[in-house]
Amino acid sequence: MLEQLLIYQPEDPISFLIKHLQRDNDNVPKIVILGPPASGKTTIAMWLCKHLNSNLLTSDNLIERKSSSVAEEARKHYQKFKGWILDGIPETREQALVIQTLGIAPRHVIVLSAPDTVLIERNLGKRIDPQTREIYHTTFDWPPELEVQNRLIEPEGVSELETAQKLLVYHRNIIRILPSYPKILKTINADQPCVDVFYQALTFVQSGHRSNAPFTPRVLLLGPMGSGKRLQAGLLAQKYGLVNVCCGQLLKEAVADKSKIGELIWSFLEKKVTVPDSVIMKILAERLDRQDCVQKGWVLHGVPRDLDQAQKLDSLGYIPNRVFFLNVPLDSIMERLTLRRVDPVTGERYHLMYKPPPTMEIQARLLQHPKDSEERVKFKVDLYYRNSAELGHFYRWATTINGDQDPYTVFEYIESGIINPLPKKGL
Numbered sequence: 309m310l311e312q313l314l315i316y317q318p319e320d321p322i323s324f325l326i327k328h329l330q331r332d333n334d335n336v337p338k339i340v341i342l343g344p345p346a347s348g349k350t351t352i353a354m355w356l357c358k359h360l361n362s363n364l365l366t367s368d369n370l371i372e373r374k375s376s377s378v379a380e381e382a383r384k385h386y387q388k389f390k391g392w393i394l395d396g397i398p399e400t401r402e403q404a405l406v407i408q409t410l411g412i413a414p415r416h417v418i419v420l421s422a423p424d425t426v427l428i429e430r431n432l433g434k435r436i437d438p439q440t441r442e443i444y445h446t447t448f449d450w451p452p453e454l455e456v457q458n459r460l461i462e463p464e465g466v467s468e469l470e471t472a473q474k475l476l477v478y479h480r481n482i483i484r485i486l487p488s489y490p491k492i493l494k495t496i497n498a499d500q501p502c503v504d505v506f507y508q509a510l511t512f513v514q515s516g517h518r519s520n521a522p523f524t525p526r527v528l529l530l531g532p533m534g535s536g537k538r539l540q541a542g543l544l545a546q547k548y549g550l551v552n553v554c555c556g557q558l559l560k561e562a563v564a565d566k567s568k569i570g571e572l573i574w575s576f577l578e579k580k581v582t583v584p585d586s587v588i589m590k591i592l593a594e595r596l597d598r599q600d601c602v603q604k605g606w607v608l609h610g611v612p613r614d615l616d617q618a619q620k621l622d623s624l625g626y627i628p629n630r631v632f633f634l635n636v637p638l639d640s641i642m643e644r645l646t647l648r649r650v651d652p653v654t655g656e657r658y659h660l661m662y663k664p665p666p667t668m669e670i671q672a673r674l675l676q677h678p679k680d681s682e683e684r685v686k687f688k689v690d691l692y693y694r695n696s697a698e699l700g701h702f703y704r705w706a707t708t709i710n711g712d713q714d715p716y717t718v719f720e721y722i723e724s725g726i727i728n729p730l731p732k733k734g735l
Contacts, residue, residue: 336391337362338413339513342485343396343420344478345471346430347498348505352420353395355506356513366395401484408488413599416513417489419482420498420505424475431471435460492603525550525605525726526627530612530699531634532692533685534641535711536718537609540634543719544607548726551601555610558591559583589620596626615698630726631703633696634711634718638689645685649674 337360343349350366357364394414398404433446438461444451451457465474486493494512498505527544529537538554545552562570563577569590576583588611596606608628612618621627636644647660652675658665665671678684700706707725711718 337393337513338391338415339393340397340414340417340489341393341395341420341509342417342482343498344422344424344427344482345474346427346434347420347422348502349420350395351502352418352506352509353393356509357393359510360391360393360513363392364395365392365397398485400481401488404485404488408599413597413602414489415492415603417493418509418512419486419493419495421495422498424472426499427475428468428471431466432468434463434466436463524603525607526629527605527607527726528628528631528703529607529609529634529722530631530696530703530706531711532636532641532689534645534689535634535636536715537634539715540632540719540722541607541609543715544722544726547723549604551598551604551606553592553595553601553606553608555588555592555608557610558595559588562591585617585620588617589624592621592626593624612699613692614695615702618699618702628703631706632722632725633700633703633706633708635708636711638686640712641689642682642685645680646676646682648680649676
């Protein structure tokens with residue numbers, strides 16, 4: 309957080325830190341605890357909540373609603389200081405996919421495991437106090453008060469047959485749920501004292517996850533059209549396993565899906581009108597909230613195009629921790645873009661200087677995309693540089709790189725900017 313203060317230098321540091329914690333705290337618990345009946349998952353979840361000061365969301369009070377309601381409830385806690393722990397959710401692969409699609413991404417998933425015979429025996433010994441609703445056990449947790457002992461009753465659904473049926477359903481579902489959470493999963497033997505299970509779970513959730521990058525990168529690439537943002541994003545995604553998020557591609561995919569928001573986007577594109585920022589931010593937020601972006605990090609390009617979009621990204625909590633400006637002179641951009649051609653017969657792409665067509669016959673039929681015309685390129689580049697000064701001030705801790713050189717040399721500069729610490733202003 310001190311680094312964030314150095315970077316942004318806010319007028320009101322206290323308010324800035326509170327806002328920063330509310331929207332961008334990677335350290336709050338985001339935990340899923342799964343396990344069969346009688347595995348003790350609720351007890352472990354409650355202990356973790358008390359120890360980590362987190363919000364407990366259980367299947368008993370949420371699963372009766374729609375899966376999307378579960379995700380929406382978790383989303384509310386996702387932005388708070390406390391974080392959240394899902395106890396017994398998801399119960400099916402369908403629920404796991406819904407939660408993941410809506411951007412509810414756990415940092416740790418714990419699966420408790422024990423032999424079925426042990427679990428059935430545990431369930432058979434359960435007793436409940438009808439007055440206080442406290443749960444006891446004939447072997448492990450018998451109340452000392454005779455009055456309480458006399459009023460205990462056997463709860464419904466704990467017979468040997470009923471427990472065996474529940475275990476069968478659990479085993480059928482769990483093997484389909486676990487592939488949704490690779491690399492953040494830990495199985496703990498629940499056939500041991502509850503305190504031992506708890507400390508193993510606590511040790512796991514207090515640990516981080518290793519990746520190819522030195523931290524979870526949130527990289528923003530800025531530059532005029534033709535500066536090589538798409539290529540550099542692809543190289544970063546390939547080497548560090550980041551999610552390559554291209555704003556233009558997201559809009560195209562939404563249109564292709566023929567969803568309601570896709571139809572809305574198409575109505576603007578069809579009229580050749582700029583898509584409103586509110587629509588762009590909605591599409592972008594849905595993508596950046598997904599589990600892969602949260603877990604792996606992302607490299608974003610194509611947005612923001614101006615100060616307003618940058619401020620909207622910031623207010624939504626999508627704050628990059630590395631920003632690179634790729635500067636390329638106009639004559640180089642013109643050379644890169646205006647000489648591009650496409651073969652209407654084969655779909656093959658050519659460049660009259662760097663990748664000329666092999667025959668005169670092919671060259672004769674090549675076409676230029678309207679967006680690559682000299683007039684269009686000049687307009688776009690001019691528009692970018694008119695906004696770049698404000699973007700440069702907003703991201704004043706960004707790194708500026710000469711993009712008019714070999715792309716792999718550019719990549720090396722970007723890579724060094726990701727690996728090395730941010731410069732300390734004023735030192």
